[in-house]
Amino acid sequence: GEDVEQSLFLSVREGDSSVINCTYTDSSSTYLYWYKQEPGAGLQLLTYIFSNMDMKQDQRLTVLLNKKDKHLSLRIADTQTGDSAIYFCAGGMDSSYKLIFGSGTRLLVRP
Amino acid sequence: EPEVTQTPSHQVTQMGQEVILRCVPISNHLYFYWYRQILGQKVEFLVSFYNNEISEKSEIFDDQFSVERPDGSNFTLKIRSTKLEDSAMYFCASSEFGGGSYSNQPQHFGDGTRLSIL
Numbered sequence: 001g002e003d004v005e006q007s008l009f010l011s012v013r014e015g016d017s018s019v020i021n022c023t024y025t026d027s028s029s030t031y032l033y034w035y036k037q038e039p040g041a042g043l044q045l046l047t048y049i050f051s052n053m054d055m056k057q058d059q060r061l062t063v064l065l066n067k068k069d070k071h072l073s074l075r076i077a078d079t080q081t082g083d084s085a086i087y088f089c090a091g092g093m094d095s096s097y098k099l100i101f102g103s104g105t106r107l108l109v110r111p
Numbered sequence: 112e113p114e115v116t117q118t119p120s121h122q123v124t125q126m127g128q129e130v131i132l133r134c135v136p137i138s139n140h141l142y143f144y145w146y147r148q149i150l151g152q153k154v155e156f157l158v159s160f161y162n163n164e165i166s167e168k169s170e171i172f173d174d175q176f177s178v179e180r181p182d183g184s185n186f187t188l189k190i191r192s193t194k195l196e197d198s199a200m201y202f203c204a205s206s207e208f209g210g211g212s213y214s215n216q217p218q219h220f221g222d223g224t225r226l227s228i229l
Contacts, residue, residue: 033217042115042202042222043154088154097142097167098156099218 002026004091006102013110018076020105022089027070033099034063034074035088043088046074076107084109113137115221117203123227124193132188132224134203142166143186144204144218145178154202160186190226198228 003025012018024032030051035043049056049063049072056063062075076083086106090099116135124130136143145157158168160178175197177189186205190197204218 035220042117043204043220045217045219048217090154097144097159097161098169099146099154100156101154103153 002091002093002100004089004100004102006087006089006105008103009106009108011108011110012079014079014081016079018074018079018083018107018109020074020076020087020089020107022072022074022102024070024072024089024091024100026091026093026100027067028093028095030094031092032063032065032072033090033092034061035090037086037088037104039085046087079107079109081109081111083107113139115203115205115219117201117221117224119224120222121225121227123229126195126228127192130190130193130226132190132201132203132226134186134188134221135184136186136203136205137207137219138184140205140207140219142206142208142218143178143180144206145188146202146204146220147171147199148202148223149196149199157188193226193228195228198226200225 006022033048034046036046047058047061060077064073086104088104089102092099118133143160146154148154156169158172159166175191179187200223202220202223204220206218207216
């Protein structure tokens, strides 16, 4: 079945770039999302990309999609302490309403 | 910015009791969803709802669960005869459109209801 995998933890220094990676198994994933979860809060939509795109940039966020390798990444430029959170990758398909989530990557930004 | 609101933020219930989790989706959204996240596990899809009927459900969403849109603004998840393993964070989400190639719009999530079954 469909699966989405992420590394569990990433630690970066404030001001550096962060790159959070995600792989998915189902090549029919049409759209891929990044959500951010701060402690005690819900899932905040950060950005998304359709499978007919290779890259999407939105201010400090850059999403890269490699369809051949089924690999998605989220780059956060000039990472700030307020970026510390759990980041979830999620995939959806044409044939379904559901999103399949990864386990989440905990990003820790050190001052 | 419009947001999905969920109440209560935390619900504690005795095993075997019924519980109703409430959600107010974003007002112009037509598709509604429930997900859950058991502590330490992935966020899992439960059900999607459109035009007053279930459009898709997972194998988790058995006869113990039901959803309803009782009026023009609320969307509820009812869990009958709760079990210990129903303890989880339950997220409601909504989207303007759902499914369909490239017409899909992102799902916006609420802050969740933490359900604790004792």
